[in-house]
Amino acid sequence: MAGAVAAPSPFLGQAPLHFNKTSFERCTLSSVLQLRIKALFWGPRKAVEPVKVDPSIGDFSLMESGSKGGTTNLGEAKKLSVSVVSSISEVSSDEWDSCSRDATGSEQFNPFLSHGFLSSLEETGCAVKETGWVPQHIIARDECKNVLGVVPLYLKSHSYGEFVFxxxxxxxxxxxxxxxxxxxxxxxxFTPVTGQRILVRNTAYRDQIFDILVSALMALTVKFQVSSLHITFPSANEWDKLKEKGFLQRIGMQYHWKNRNYKSFDEFLMDMKQSKRKNIRQERKKISAQNLTMKRLRGCEIKARHWDTFYEFYRNTTDNKWGSAYLTRDFFHNMASKMGDNVLLVAAEEGEELVAAALNLIGGDTLYGRLWGCHPGVYYPNLHFEACYYQAIEAAIELNLDKVEAGAQGEHKIQRGYLPVTTYSCHYFLDAEFRKVIADFLAREAAQIKLVMKLLHDSGPFKDNVSSVEA
Known part of the structure; x- marks a missing residue:
């Protein structure tokens, strides 16, 4: 597409949603010129180091609320102190994960919000200052030093690894x-997965703490003198609340598989149209015909040698397709050691040799398909579909999970049972004039995305009597 803007992505199923840059600038940004020309000359495009500021954002009073039924009793806290930390290591894993678990509920546990996953990104040099990701996590503590809320936040000098373009x-x-x-x-x-972004303990002051943390995010935007604040892939509930706080709303699209209480893969296939069902069965038969064996390895079943080989597969994918490797070899080892049985590696072997693999993380009700790679210089027809889509469906049925999230790229997922669903992001701009222009663009973009999603749903792979409601 001429003039399309896209960021490189090494992730399974995570191609950017393209839009025409030339059209965007001609139709909307011309209005900025009519409003104001900010400068005639300016310097080169380079990241500017933020002014060093006091890490404390402020102290806040918590007002008495109604019933405390069903909430965690952390004492009679009345004050909240909000500050910024430059590393997640400054917060204990128990404190962070308590906020994360309370924010989502155990039944919807999101492994990407865990201290283990986020700390692995920092400890292995993936999300650090040197790569353009400066951790600026927001922490809220009561007067007894209990952590009541956290927000994963980064100061960025580029827009890569975000997947909202x-x-x-x-x-x-x-x-x-x-x-x-x-x-x-x-x-x-580097993780386009929907989940809570404002992580708050389940206390009697939960709603107040949420509002305080959002206000802290906005205040930090001013304090750091940056252009904007972006909250990407929040929950639908947060997306609605943040609109009331003055954030612009944006939608995107991904492809998810919905488990309709299937007992087996064949039962799932019986919900498909005959032509789609036949195609999937033919694709799966080709795997055994190529002398490939599929294995699903979990937790301690995944050895160091698997991660070393998988990293080579990952680099083969990024080098040949996307051009940018965000993750290091050490990340996979570190993350796996912390995440345990929440890690699922789908392995394809030819004889005793590992020739391809797909990395998944297991949540409370969701299997998250993340990365895929194969042996360089070798091609196995339909192996990508088997490792990334069909094995994920089988695993979700076996684990009684509600859905599989397979990312954004490729309408080819639809004929394999993955349907389009809406994703969300929120954007806060300090410049009022640019805010108006971008708001206009987002409204028109949303209308286009909704139309595309309707067309894709209407031409779905399921029988007419099978619900195709979004996951």
């Missing part, structure tokens, strides 16, 4: 003499 926004800022970077990014780095 704003490169044309950055170009527009520079074109009119303004600086887009650095910016604040609230997310899980």
């Amino acid at each position: 704003d490169h044309s926004w950055a170009d527009a800022y520079y074109s009119y003499g303004s600086r887009y970077y650095p910016k604040l990014q609230c997310c899980v780095p």
Whole structure:
């Protein structure tokens, strides 16, 4: 697509949603010129180091609320102190994970929000200052030093590894003499997975703490003198609440598989149209015909040699397809040691040799398909579909999980049972004029995405009597 803006992505099923940069600038950003020309000359595009500021954001009073039924009793706390830490290691794993578990509920546990996953990104040099990800996590403590809320936050000098694409926004800022970077990014780095972003303990003050943390995010945007704050892949509930706080709303699209209480893969196939069912069975037969053996390895079953080989597969994918490897070899070892049985590696072997693999993480009700790679220079027809989609479906049925999230890329997932669902992001801009322009763009973009999703659902692979409601 001419003029399309996209970021490199090494992730399974995570191609960018393209939009036309030229059209965006012509139709919407011309209005900025009519409003104000900010500068005639400006310097080169480079990240600017933030001004060093006091890590304390402020102290807040908590007001008495109604019933405390069903909430965690952490004493009669009345004050909240909010500050910024430069590493997640400054918060204990128990404190962070308590916030994460309370925010989602155990039945919807999200492994990417865990201290183990996020600390692995920092400890192995993936999400650190040197790669353009400066941790600026927000922590809320009561007067007894109990951690009541946390927010994963990063100061960024680029827009890579986010999967909600704003490169044309950055170009527009520079074109009119303004600086887009650095910016604040609230997310899980390199992970386009929907989940809570404002992680709050289940106390009587939960709603108040949520509001305080959102206000802290906005205050930090001003304090750091950055262009904007972006909260990507929040929950739908957070997305609605943040609109009330003045954030712009954006939607995207991914492909998820929904478990309708299937007892087996064959039972799932019986919900498909005959032509789709036949195609899937033919694709799966080709795996055994190539003398390939599929294994699902979990936790301690995955050895160091598996991770070393998988890293080579991962680099083969990034080098040949995406061009940017965000994760290090040590990350896989570190993450696996911390995440235990929440890690599932689908392995394809030819004889005794590992020739391909797909990395998944297991949540409370979801199997998350993340990375895929295969032996360089070797091609096995349909192996990608088997390792990434069909094995994931079988695992979800076996584990009684509600859905499989397989990412954004490729309408080819639809005929294999993965349907489009809506994803969300929120954006807060300090510049009122650019905010108006971007709001106009987002409204038109949303209309296009909704139309595409309807068309894809209408041409879905399931029988007419099978519900195709979004997961």
